Amino acid sequence: FLPEDFCRMIRGDGPYPYPNIGLSMAPAKRFIEVLKRNNKIVLEEEMNDQGAMWLVIFRYAEELNIQIDQHAEVFLNMLEYKAGDLEREPCDKTWFRGAGGFGRPPRNVLTNTTPGILHFNGPSHEDGVWPSCYH
Numbered sequence: 001f002l003p004e005d006f007c008r009m010i011r012g013d014g015p016y017p018y019p020n021i022g023l024s025m026a027p028a029k030r031f032i033e034v035l036k037r038n039n040k041i042v043l044e045e046e047m048n049d050q051g052a053m054w055l056v057i058f059r060y061a062e063e064l065n066i067q068i069d070q071h072a073e074v075f076l077n078m079l080e081y082k083a084g085d086l087e088r089e090p091c092d093k094t095w096f097r098g099a100g101g102f103g104r105p106p107r108n109v110l111t112n113t114t115p116g117i118l119h120f121n122g123p124s125h126e127d128g129v130w131p132s133c134y135h
Contacts, residue, residue: 014070021053023075076115
């Protein structure tokens with residue numbers, strides 16, 4: 001397989017078609033099984049956990065009912081974030097606001113969803129953008 005083959009194996013159904021092992025959830029028993037299979041691939045086939053997750057999906061998605069949150073209904077991975085994807089920009093003073101004094105995360109304008117968990121990876125690994133918001 002070539003890298004582009006793995007990208008085509010997931011039917012595109014939203015703007016976020018890529019798995020991220022750091023943004024995974026399931027009933028505990030099933031999640032442990034996914035992690036066991038992922039770790040076995042990492043150890044036996046000498047690849048990183050992200051690459052192994054692609055193979056777990058390729059080999060076991062139907063059996064383990066693995067789905068990818070392509071509409072960011074639960075998780076939003078900030079790796080591919082572009083200004084304007086959210087109704088309020090990260091690190092802005094209006095990031096959390098809402099009725100009754102309770103904050104709420106901003107809505108994703110691409111999918112009209114409000115993800116409950118944002119994974120601030122992306123640029124923070126290269127240029128310190130995300131960590132600089134809080135220091």
